[in-house]
Amino acid sequence: MKWSILVFIVSTLWFSTTSLADPPRLAAALTLQEMETLLSSPVVAEDEFGFSVALQGDTAVVGAFADTVDGVETAGSVHVFTRNTATGRFEHRARLVAPDPGNGDRFGHSVAVHGDTIAVGAPFHDARGLDAGAVYLFEKPAAGWGASAPAAVELFPADAAALDNFGWAVDLDGDVLVASSLTDDYDGRFAGSAYVFERPVAGWSNAVAETAKLTPSSPGLLDQFGVSVAMGDDIIAVGSARHDHNGANDSGAVYIFARVGSHWISATESQKLAPGDIRGGDGFGTSLALDNADRLIIGSPGHDGIADDAGAAYIYERVTAGLFSLLTAKLIAPDAAVGDAFGNAVGIGGDRVVVTAPSADIDGVQSGRLYVFDRTLGAWVRPIQAQPFFPRFATQLQSYGRSLAVDGDAMLVGSRGSNVIGAGSLGSVSHLQFGIHVNAIEGRLDIVDLEATDPDGTTVGYSLVEIGDNDHDLVEVDATSGLLRFLRRPDYENAQGELGRHDFAVFVRLEDVGGEHSVYKVTVRLGNVAEEGTSPPASTFRVADVVVPYGVFADSGHQFGASVAVSDDLFVIGMPNYNGGQGAVFVWQYQGDGKAFVPRALLTSPDNQGGQFGWSVDVADRLLVVGAPRDSAGGFHAGAAYVFPIAVDEDWSDGLASFTRLENPDPDDSDLFGWSIATNGSTVVLGSRLDDAVETNAGAVYLFERNLSLAGGWTLRARLTASDAGADDTFGDSLAMDGDIVVVGSPGRDGLTGSNAGAAYLFERPALGWRDATEVIRLDPVNPLGAGFGDSVAIHGDSVVVSMPREYLDTSRTAATSAIDGAHVFEKPVRGWRALAGAVAYLGDARRSAKDVAIGESLILVAYPDRVLAYQKPAAGWSAHDGSAVKNFSLGPAKLDDYDPRVAISGKLVLIGNPDADGSLGNAWMLEGISIEQLLPALLLLFD
Structure with missing residues (x-):
């Protein structure tokens, strides 16, 4: 058993602000962490603390528009927090109120901060008429916020009038303020307006008037x-x-x-x-x-x-x-x-x-x-x-996210009503930061190399900071390299840190030669991981990444995840219905050892033929193959495929511009060449499931080999067909390849009942090389009364797995026969594949149709519309398997049978595509062999 040290580096707790230079920062991928919860001071229920927020540098501003001030109800207040460089936390420094508070003014309805200036909107202030509104400006006293009450500057537009609600929204940028009047009636329709104020050389004062009034050209009621x-x-x-x-x-x-020009004008x-x-x-x-x-x-x-x-x-x-x-x-x-x-x-x-x-x-x-x-x-x-x-208090909050302020790696998130301390409906604000996480292995004293960078290009020094309760006495950091390491080997079985069992916390200070600094909190967590090696036990996978398409790719029906492939460090995800069926393919690269998955390439049909580019994908030995079965260049939906070589040191900057287009040598309408794909890196196999070469819609498979002497680099070597081919067999509906073995699914082949029972066919490369051939052996389902056998196939070494996607049709089915509805496992006999007598194991769940299968060194995955079942290979081989899953990720009965998830596995990496999620927008999940506790909740969300 080995242990991992999960290190969460909570992104900078604070930055120094002594100059305009930028402080050093960690160079790493970031994740979101909750730092603390801010409350009003004093804590007052129903004051709407958190209705508005603003953040810049070390200053946080929070509005509480319903606060009572000197007995005046809903006059409103604003709370100022500054980050304490000794503790890393925001501390309450001041409570700002209007110098002339009025009932219902809602001072704090809007807030903004820039440098040493805070702007506060009070849109229901009555000084210029009922609910005319006002905006107040506060500048930080010389001794800092809270040292003394800052004087307030009160601003109004020149044409202020009743019901304008001036101050509804505000923003500051340098010496310029913009404030809106939500219901300004300048046009008789209460459409609203905005005003721009610019700070004079003499500074802000009550006498400052707006320099511009902004209005829409087509105002409406x-x-x-x-x-x-x-x-x-x-x-x-x-x-x-x-x-x-x-x-x-x-x-x-x-x-x-x-x-x-240099000033704003009314427009x-x-x-x-x-x-x-x-x-x-x-x-x-x-x-x-x-x-x-x-x-x-x-x-x-x-x-x-x-x-x-x-x-x-x-x-x-x-x-x-x-x-x-x-x-x-x-x-x-x-x-x-x-x-x-x-x-x-x-x-x-x-x-x-x-x-x-x-x-x-x-x-x-x-x-x-x-x-x-x-x-x-x-x-x-x-x-x-x-x-x-x-947030931590999720079920105790109301309207979390009513307000938001983002500044660099930090953000404030307001909740209008919460009960985080059990004192009734309080407003609160979450202070969030971005951080990173890494893994380490038991026996190593080294924890993580912090790898800081300085925007100013100067040298960064590292040191530990003792702040509150922490475990700084257990670690050291190299002042030059930033290597954080344990002083002595931790007690992995009984580790007890300041944060609890197996949890430690330290603070590291980064400082450049100019004195600019930042401090990071590092949380070190010790946890169980699997032994190194291929295909870890199915009970030790965790989610490493979840991918959902956005931007122009985010729309229902695009089916992101309709095809998936994984090999070595590359994850490939197809989205065949993007842009009306043109299609797209995404490539991600795993950085290894628990590090991030990095998006590398986003491909669309290279010659703009479309045709559901990405319907099928495979990757092996740095070769990516993409199918576009409805490409119509050679005939309506004749199909095509594209081969993309990937250099080991690929810089990805050209988006994999180099490619070869492969086509059916005798294309015809609706062949669907490229419907399925398999490759071993030097050979590409392409299914043409409705090919008429033998019989109408019988299907065929075409095999291409790399030929560096040709300009295109690929030569057609063989056409593979079934010896018993019949019409509508859909031979080539699915494909799998490992080394010199090709497995072809033919789910439309008629069985004893003529009901598309299906079959799979195994081909082996002859000693003299590939040539046109029929199968070495046909793989049949144990129950010929089933349907669709061969809809999905997979191979690893001497083991083949074939799915039975549609349920057994005989109403007299029993518990004994229902188990064969998922997948059949075949193993190569000692005398070779020709001696195969039948399946050696049956893996399945009779309640739903098996949609896809994948096999690794010692693991088989069977995907259903509502679950993914994982099966572990016994020490004696698959023939010794009892048919029970290591883990049944059940999601309940109320799921759709037409959901069609895809699975792929390579070593300790798993990729699951769910193209029918979110209105067929789709998503995909990347897993690695670490911890079952993290896999389960992820799969519970997978098909929601």
């Missing part, structure tokens, strides 16, 4: 122009969630305003944004986030995508000055449900997007969820550990 605002450099975006775009009620729109928009699939009630523009004025994310929480009001978010990029002319992604939640309101709050930073769904249910409670997306290969995808994020 109660459009809510100004429900959200975002500003960056020379761009201001304003959301109008109830605008009736193209006559669709409350569909929404976003307006873009560009600065002219209508430069651009109006609304996606092509916008519908009534979408609320497009409810939330906004802008990154460096070049990338804009827009929330549409009422969008009816997968479910009514499930929500969506859209990402636009600016190509030309002032214009967001490129819609690069539409994001949806993979587990979307009715009323989730995904997109209610959004955040963006570089190549990471965060979206909340505050109305999503957890155990029947409308608690809310948070989703993270990364930009990879031009598309936005949900990264490794970014499943829907649930």
Whole structure:
């Protein structure tokens, strides 16, 4: 038995802010970790703490608009937190209130922070008329927040009037403030407006007037122009969630305003944004986030995508000055449900997007969820550990994600109502950070090489920091290399750290030569892992990655995961229905030893023929083969396939541009050449399941070998057919290859009852090489009254597994006969395959149709619509197997029989595709041999 040390490095607890230089950071893939929960001080129930949040650097700002101030109800307050560099936690420093609080003002309804300035909206303040609104500015005192009460600057627009709700949304960027008046009645329709204020040289004061008023060119009644605002450099975006775009009620729109010259001037928009699939009630523009004025994310929480009001978010990029002319992604939640309101709050930073769904249910409670997306290969995808994020107090929260602020690797997530300390309905804010995790092996003192980088290009030094309760006395860090290691071997059986059994915590400080520093919390967890080697026991797999397509690839019906293949360190996932059936293929690479899976290539049909490119895939020995069975270049749906060589040191920068196209030598309409694929790296086998070469729709298989003397590099060597071929046999429906053995499925072959009983055929390479041939032996089901035998085949070494996808048709079936409905296992006899007498084992679950099979060194996987069964090879071989699964990942009876999951295995790596999930959008799961405890919950979600 070996143990792993799971190391969670919680991304920077704080950065120094003594200069404009950037502090050093860890160079690693990041995962989301919950750091702490912020509460108001004093704690007050029903104050709506967390309704609004803002974050920049070491300053966090939280609005509590329903707080009572000096006896004035719902006057509102704002709480300021700063990060304590001695403890790494945010500490409450100040409670800001309006100098003239009024009943129902809702001071803190909106907040923003930039540098030393905080802006607070009070949209129901009455100084300029009933609910006219106001915005307050606070600047940090010289001694810091909380040292003394900062003076407030109170701003109003020149045309302030009753019911304007000025201050509904605010944003700060340097010396510029934008604030909206949600129901400004300048046009008689209460459409709303926004105002821009610029800080004079003399500083902010009550006398500062707006420099510009921003309005839409086509205002409508109660459009809510100004429900959200975002500003960056020379761009201001304003959301109008109830605008009736193209006559669709409350569909929404976003307006873009560009600065002219060095100052803002009153104007209508430069651009109006609304996606092509916008519908009534979408609320497009409810939330906004802008990154460096070049990338804009827009929330549409009422969008009816997968479910009514499930929500969506859209990402636009600016190509030309002032214009967001490129819609690069539409994001949806993979587990979307009715009323989730995904997109209610959004955040963006570089190549990471965060979206909340505050109305999503957890155990029947409308608690809310948070989703993270990364930009990879031009598309936005949900990264490794970014499943829907649930905080520790998930079932005790209400509307988790009502508010959101993102700054670098940190974020604040507000919950309007919670009960995290058992004191009634309190608001709270989660402080989240991104971190990394790695693995180590028992017996090694080394834990992890921290590998920090400094944006300023200077040398980074490492040291331990003693903060609170931690285990710094158990470890050391190399001051130069950053290698973190144990001082002595831990007691793996009885390890007890400050965080509990098998859990340790230390803090590491990174500092560059200029004095800029950051501190990371490192959590070291000791856990059980399997021995090294191929095909670990089926009970020791864990989920290493989950992949869901996003961006232009995210749409129902695309069937991501319809084909899967894995070999060595490469994972291949097909999406044949992308773009109306053109198809796409994704390639990921495993970094090994518990490290990340890295997306490497995203391929579409190289010559734009389409034809469901990606319907079938296989990979072996750095060779990727992709089928496009409905390619029509050689005839309607005649089919084709593509071969992509992958260099060992592939830099992936060209997206695997080098390829060879393979076609049926005698193409005909509806041959479906490329329906199935198998390769061993030097030979490619392609199924043409409706080929008429022998009989109508009997099917055939074509074998190509690498030939470096040819320009294309591949030569057709053989056509394989069944000796007893008949019409509609669909020979070539499935394929498998290992070394010199090819197995072909023919699920349409008629059995004794003429009912598509099916068969599989085994071919072996002759001593003189491949040539046109019929089978060495036919593999038959033990019960010829079954149906579809051969729908899926797999081979590893001397073992072959063949699926029986449709249930036994005889109503007199018994428990004894029902077990054969899943998969048959065949083993090569001592005298060779020709001496095979029949199957040696039967693996199955009679309740559902087996959809796919995969086999490794000592493991067989059988996929059903509602489960994946894992079978372990006995020491005496498959013939000694009793038919029982090592693990039955049962998901209950209420699942669809037409779900069609795919499985692949190579060594300790497993890939599962579920193309029918999420309205046939599809997803895929990457597993590695580590821990059953992590596999089970993942598979429970797999087909939900």
